[in-house]
Amino acid sequence: MVWEFIRQHWRHAIEILILSIGIYQIYRAFRATRGARILVGLVVILVVLTALLQLFKFQVITWIVTRGLLVLLVALPVIFQPEIRTALARVGSSRWLDWLLRNDRRQIVFLESLDEAVVMLSKKRIGALFAIERNISLKGQQETGVTLNADFSPELAMAIFFPKSPLHDGAMLLADEKIQAAGCVLPVSQRELSDRSMGLRHRAAIGLTEETDSVCVVVSEETGAISICAEGAIHRNLTEDEFKEKMADIFLSKTNTDEKGVSEELGAEDDVAGRGDGDLDADL
Ligand SMILES: Nc1ncnc2c1ncn2[C@@H]1O[C@H](COP(=O)(O)OP(=O)(O)OP(=O)(O)O)[C@@H](O)[C@H]1O
16 A cells, blocks of 8 residues: 555655755745845736636736746746856855866876876886776785875876886885875786786786776886786787877776776777686787
């Protein structure tokens, strides 16, 4: 009985809820403004008029009022232009929207810095390994290195990976647009690779992305080549533009994280290696 009632009326309940929220938001936007008094006045006139017309059934006045209402609908945005502008400005500066936009901005700035660092490292042939945390925590790997919790900058990344620096060995862990740690040891992939020239740095990048959803970026010390690893697949010898494009695809496209795998996002031609047995090298 109760379930039957809920089954029949849940849509109405949601509709009432949406309407209530809408009306309350309109009330909030308009209250204490000149428009609020006009609106109240209009509503009162309309209610009284409708009641009178229903009562006495005046046909001509009803016709005039209904046509007048249509004109009023067109006139409303003009009458309430200042209030509508204020309300829209409020929505635009709402804390949530601001938070979302700021987060997006932060991520774009971070990615640009990371791109710059990787390109600089590649040009100078400084070996580097970045592991970027996503949903699965890299706390375990963080404990193997030195915690930094520092803002990311290309200069700091260069200083850390500079061959004589105490932290140049191992991986740099990045999370929440920050350098969480450096000199970290990552799990090395045990799978057989078709390209035997790939050493431990690349194997460590593959190994971590086999075990977690993180994304690794490798700069080869030997050749300066840039590679991206995701989901156990490696995409090697990327040009500067390809690298930037793939990073933007992975981190700035809103749809990739849940519905599509990162490999799929990176492009089918690269997505050769899976998590099962077989070759890892995606572009050989
Ligand atoms: N398990 C690991 N976790 C993180 N970094 C590692 C790990 N093993 C090795 N490295 C890093 O890789 C470096 C050795 O790189 P190696 O030459 O074996 O790799 P590679 O894949 O051939 O890279 P490159 O092209 O830069 O030479 C080490 O000095 C260390 O900084």
